[in-house]
Amino acid sequence: MNRHRPIPVLVFLFGVAACLGGLGHPAGALAQATWPAEEAGVSFELDVMPILTARGCNMGACHGKARGQNGFQLSLLGFDPEFDYAALTKEARGRRVFPAAPDRSLLTLKASARLAHGGGQRIEPSGRDEQTLLRWIASGMPRRLADEPKLESVRVTPTELRMKPGDSLAMKVEAVYSNGQVVDVTARSSYQSNESGIVAVDDTGLIQAGPIPGEATIMARYMGLIATCNVLIPLAGEVPADLYADLPRHNFIDDLVWKKLQSLGITPSAPTDDSRFLRRAFIDIIGRVPTPDEVRQFTADTTPEKRAALVDSLLERPEYADHWANKWADLLRPNPYRVGLKATLNYDAWIRDSFRKNKPYDQFVRELVTAEGSTWENGAATLFRDRRDPDEIGTLVSQLFLGVRLDCAKCHHHPFEKWGQEHFYSFAAYFARVGRKGTGLSPPISGGEEIVMAGKKGDVSHPLTGEVLAPQPLFGEARQPAEDEDRRHALAEWITSDDNHYFREVIANRIWADMMGRGLVEPVDDLR
Incomplete structure (x- = not known):
């Protein structure tokens, strides 16, 4: 279906009624940002799109939903600038923006509530946001400026904060551009607390400490980039420092635990009997x-x-191998109805044998990710009989071994994640050339044997652009596999490398959760 098809004028006049609606700051609440200067050109990506995002136009509840709102669709949270530019300038026969008479553009008339708007007033009439939009329209709606910088990073102040119950403090969010310019974007950022019962944050960036002591992280998002502020609220009262100095220390973990308890003002319990x-x-x-x-x-x-x-x-003890093999069988979840009972039993036996032999964890992961051969002989190969699509395998591998959930990225960016469709499908490309050869009737439904091998053909394309994507890691650098090489070997090297902190952190967090009942990070496989 053509997402940029023309829309009849009458349909558009009703459909655009919800333009610039949704969640966001009340009209007039935004502080004036320093970008752009009045004499500067207006950038679509750096000036217009932040307004659409701050005002809630591209939220999932409004025009960012899968089918848009009343005939007008924007990409969710502005993660597809090309699509949004076309939606504003080319669709609806150009009625949304009118460069010959900018002040008659429906984009501003609706948003300022000069014309009836289902989303209500989203920008202040004659305010800075409206002036920015009008200047962009009057200049011919340029897609890019000749000297337009790129948004490189976002930073917050403060990055760490110690508060008392009931305290409040305003965050500051700054955008850093490729030309060295730093812009205050506090008023056009979105905020979220991972523990709102401990520390809350409103849509202006005001941090409010609750009545419960503890620790929380405030996330600030601006145009797809995220920065965080860690907030600590200790218990009231002082605990003598000598108490912590005298605690037993068997290893470096004890040092970390005692330091954290001291920062929270928590007196350690006595050793159990x-x-x-x-x-x-x-x-x-x-x-x-x-x-x-x-x-x-x-x-x-x-x-x-x-x-x-x-x-x-x-x-x-052998019970240790069986107990922890059961945990990993639950995580890998082989489906006997898809792979057959014999392959499932071989899968289970391979996991148990790995624990009985005290196989190093990195070796366990490499053997699983690069498994090949018969599902009746190499139990690890059953993973690729059970999970058959590259995107399905990539999602499982990233969540289990990296603590990265890619489910949302298959279709769009998540509001507080950095992964998008390009990350998702580039990572899935590592599994695009896994070949299979089955024996028996109608594999994989039958319980017959199947051979997993490195194939010579197979690619993954971006669902929107159609571009064939080369295999790429989610972050950092990995060697590019040779054309005739099994791509999974390069991936396994990258996953288990010493430079990949996600790999060691997610297994440490998983074991901690099994032992303590709760992970250092919850959910245990979500280290965003």
């Missing part, structure tokens, strides 16, 4: 409670290092 420690260690590590004999033996032991020795002994 032997019987509770024993029960907790057994359940967490091998998935069962200790027997009466094991309880008596442990409580009677007077060795100073008996707790560390217990943990080491539990990790050597």
Whole structure:
């Protein structure tokens, strides 16, 4: 379907009624930004689109929804400037913008409520936003300026904040451009708290500490870029520093925990008794409670290092391999109705054998991501019998091993994520040339054997532009695989490299959650 098709005038006059509607700042609430200067040209991407975003025009509840609103569609949160430019300047027979008489353009007449507008008044009549839009229209609606800089980054002030319950403070958000210019965009940014019960933030960037002590992160978004401010609200009262200095330290994790508790003003609990420690260690590590004999033996032991020795002994037990293999089987979720019972059992056996052999985690991941061969002989290959589409495999791999959720990016940018469709499909391209050869009737529905191999053909295209995308990592750099090489090997090297902090952070967070009942980051596979 042609997304840029002309719209009859009468349909448009009604359809544009919701233009510039949705969530955003009340009319007149925006502080005047320093960009653009009155004598400067007006940029579509740097000036016009931030207004549309700040006023809520391209929100999911308005014109940013999948089919737009009343015949007028914008890309969600402005992530497709080309589409938005065409929607404003070429659709509806040019009625939305009228360069011969800019003040008669429906874009400003509706937004200022001079004409009836379903979204209400979104910009102040004769205010700075309207003047910016009118100057852009009067100049012929240029797509780009000759010397237009690029938005490179967004930064917030402060980046860390210590508050008391009931305190408030206004954030400042600045956009940094390629020409060195720094612009205050506080009033045209969007904000979100990951723990609004601890710290809330309004749509002007005002941070408000709640009554509950704790820690929260405020995210500020401007034109697809994100910056954060970490806020700490400690418990009232002072805890003597000597108390923390005297705490036992068995490893660097203890140092980090005591430091965090001290910053929050939390007094550590006393060590638990032997019987509770024993029960907790057994359940967490091998998935069962200790027997009466094991309880008596442990409580009677007077060795100073008996707790560390217990943990080491539990990790050597076969129950440990089975217990943690069950967890990974749940994460990988092989579907016996798609892959057959024999392939499912081989998959399960490969996972259990990996734990029994104490296989290094990076090796476990590399073998899985690059698996090939028969699903009846190499259980890891069952992953590619169960997950058959490149985008499906890419979504699973990124979430499990990187803590990056790409589901939203398949269709659009998420409001508080940095991943878009180009990231999604470039990452999926690593799996575009996975070949399969089945035996038996109608694989994969049958339980027959299937051979997974490196194919020679297969590409992934961007769904909007049709551009064939080369395989690319989500961040950082990875070597480009040779044309005749299995692309998955380059991906596996990048995932497990020492430079990839997501890889180690997500597994540490997952184990912490299994042991403590809650991850350092929740959800455990969402390290945005």
